[in-house]
Amino acid sequence: MLVVDVDGVLSDASGRQHLLAGAERRWEAFFEASVEDPPIPEGIALAGALAAGTEGGPSRPTVLLTARPARLADTTVAWLDRHGVPWDLLVMRVDGDHRSSPDVKRAALADLRATCHIPELALDDDPRNAEMYRSEGVPVVYFHSGYYDL
Ligand SMILES: [Mg+2]
Structure with missing residues (x-):
């Protein structure tokens, strides 16, 4: 299976990063604004190509693994539907889990x-x-967004 991140790979969260700037990070507003994120066509296409695999080889199911809290599941699924992003399984952070993204x-x-x-x-x-996946023995493709606060 292919494990794909959401923010910064499929969806462009750069427009709401300012909500986490400064001493008081506005997490609720940051998450609420995710519904308006534009898609990243290159990231969506890359995920699709990696899921399709090589010609003649098997395709891979796509697991979306995001550090977004699970309370955003409906918003996230609606966004994926709206932008035509295929996926097979969605795994999210448990609400109230404040561990770092790599730990989650x-x-x-x-x-x-x-x-x-x-x-x-x-x-x-x-x-x-990327380092966590490597240390766990999972080959990883790094997609540079320039932000990763979750
Ligand atoms: Mg990300």
């Missing part, structure tokens, strides 16, 4: 493996997550 994703990776899912390749824009 490392635990989710373990859960996936424990339930007989085999992560073959990951796509993420956070260098911390």
Whole structure:
């Protein structure tokens, strides 16, 4: 399976990063604004190509693994539908979980493996997550967004 990040790979969250600037980070407003994120066509196309695999080879199911809190599930699914992004499984941060993105994703990776899912390749824009995937033995494609606050 292909494990794909959402913010900074499929959706462009750059327009709401200012909500996390300064001493008082406005997390609620930051998450609420995600519904207006424009898509990143290149990231969506890349995820599709990686999921399709090589000619003659098997395709990979796509797991979206995001550090967005699960309370944004409806918003996120509506956004994915609106922009025609294909996916097979959506894994999100448990509400109230304040661990770092790499810690959340490392635990989710373990859960996936424990339930007989085999992560073959990951796509993420956070260098911390790229390092986590590498350390967990999952090859990773790094997609540079320039921001990764989740
Ligand atoms: Mg990201």
